Amino acid sequence: MKAVVYEGPRQVNVERVPDARVERPTDVLVRVTTSNICGSDLHMYEGRTDFEAGRVLGHENLGEVIEIGSAVDRVRVGDMVCIPFNIACGSCGNCEKGLTAYCLTTNPEPGMAGAAYGFADLGPYSGGQAELLRVPYGDFNCLVLPEDAKERQNDYVMLSDILPTGWHATRLARMEAGDSVVIYGAGPVGLMAAYSAVLRSAGKVMIVDRHPDRLAKAEEIGAIPIDDSQVSPVDQVMELTQGLGADCGCECVGFQAHDPQGHEHPNMTLNDLVRSVKFTGTIGVVGVFVPSDPGSPDDLYKLGEIAFDYGMFWFKGQTMGNGQCNVKSYNRQLCTLIHEGRARPSWVVSQELNLDEAPDGYEHFDRRDHGWTKVVIHP
Ligand code: NAD
Numbered sequence: 001m002k003a004v005v006y007e008g009p010r011q012v013n014v015e016r017v018p019d020a021r022v023e024r025p026t027d028v029l030v031r032v033t034t035s036n037i038c039g040s041d042l043h044m045y046e047g048r049t050d051f052e053a054g055r056v057l058g059h060e061n062l063g064e065v066i067e068i069g070s071a072v073d074r075v076r077v078g079d080m081v082c083i084p085f086n087i088a089c090g091s092c093g094n095c096e097k098g099l100t101a102y103c104l105t106t107n108p109e110p111g112m113a114g115a116a117y118g119f120a121d122l123g124p125y126s127g128g129q130a131e132l133l134r135v136p137y138g139d140f141n142c143l144v145l146p147e148d149a150k151e152r153q154n155d156y157v158m159l160s161d162i163l164p165t166g167w168h169a170t171r172l173a174r175m176e177a178g179d180s181v182v183i184y185g186a187g188p189v190g191l192m193a194a195y196s197a198v199l200r201s202a203g204k205v206m207i208v209d210r211h212p213d214r215l216a217k218a219e220e221i222g223a224i225p226i227d228d229s230q231v232s233p234v235d236q237v238m239e240l241t242q243g244l245g246a247d248c249g250c251e252c253v254g255f256q257a258h259d260p261q262g263h264e265h266p267n268m269t270l271n272d273l274v275r276s277v278k279f280t281g282t283i284g285v286v287g288v289f290v291p292s293d294p295g296s297p298d299d300l301y302k303l304g305e306i307a308f309d310y311g312m313f314w315f316k317g318q319t320m321g322n323g324q325c326n327v328k329s330y331n332r333q334l335c336t337l338i339h340e341g342r343a344r345p346s347w348v349v350s351q352e353l354n355l356d357e358a359p360d361g362y363e364h365f366d367r368r369d370h371g372w373t374k375v376v377i378h379p
């Protein structure tokens with residue numbers, strides 16, 4: 001099969017690799033019809049991780065079931081399915097509680113929890129930027145889609161990651177109806193956090209970035225754009241909230257946070273959040289903090305060690321929630337919102353490419369070129 005293969009920092013190729021196949025009785029084999037490029041793929045693409053050359057990328061996948069293992073009895077051949085990026089067993093202590101991002105079964109590394117397709121440190125699983133994808137524990141890990149799935153793939157594929165992740169950011173931030181919320185980052189994830197805040201009836205949604213095209217997307221759904229290359233985002237949020245600060249905030253940037261001049265400041269968004277969220281306010285962090293130098297495998301437990309203004313955070317009595325999204329726990333409700341026409345997350349899509357064009361898509365998306373907001377690949 002053809003697949004997008006990681007070769008080294010900022011180098012991916014479309015190559016022939018052995019076909020994905022049913023390996024275990026609980027596996028489902030999917031012919032991938034849509035797979036997105038994600039900001040998380042850039043951690044591997046940019047060489048920030050120890051992702052091995054030769055591995056296939058892609059964790060935001062949707063497609064048609066073409067084969068099932070002998071122990072699969074819910075999912076059927078011909079079903080259109082969206083596949084949460086978390087690979088979970090469905091029956092360990094964490095999965096039982098809905099914490100599928102922290103599955104205790106699927107990551108073979110001792111002491112680790114959680115797995116994903118085509119991802120560093122999250123198990124050996126191959127990604128879906130390919131013609132075929134093996135889905136372990138297929139009955140649990142496939143969301144069977146409604147009858148309009150084929151025509152609305154660009155909406156439903158967002159259920160694999162960024163829509164639930166944006167939703168999760170607002171939940172971690174304990175956002176309630178009527179709250180004011182500030183979101184740092186207007187990449188695909190930040191845009192979905194803003195979208196989720198709107199869907200969840202936020203009173204005021206403010207979003208910080210410096211890319212005019214991304215801020216314009218946010219404006220389309222009624223968020224207030226704040227361009228931090230022009231103004232101080234903290235001052236701006238204070239002004240928009242009568243000097244109190246936002247009720248809550250979301251971090252949707254992660255370790256690659258930069259100042260508008262392009263210098264890396266991994267702690268910048270956390271510090272700005274602490275300053276622009278009110279006393280006793282709540283912060284949800286979904287941005288990923290991975291080290292710029294992967295170092296030795298032993299450093300895994302220092303993953304993304306950074307400093308931020310804990311004193312101010314403490315003084316303001318704020319609360320922070322963080323981590324990967326447990327996609328599965330939000331999927332059914334969000335799927336219904338799409339099916340019933342109440343959510344149309346495909347509004348974020350800027351390019352649709354075929355598999356051969358994927359390397360070009362990576363290059364543009366990595367540079368955050370104007371107009372490259374969310375790239376969808378149709379293998
Ligand atoms: P992205 O890189 O396209 O978007 C990040 C945006 O942040 C960019 O538009 C950039 O201009 C902006 N930015 C940079 N520095 C900033 C600053 N100081 N203030 C405000 N904005 C700033 O990526 P994305 O796809 O939107 O993903 C964002 C993050 O979310 C990544 O770290 C990704 O790995 C993470 N993520 C987490 C989960 C999860 O489950 N927790 C899931 C998916 C993605």
Ligand code: ZN
Pocket residue numbers: 038039040041059060085161162
């Ligand atoms: Zn993703």
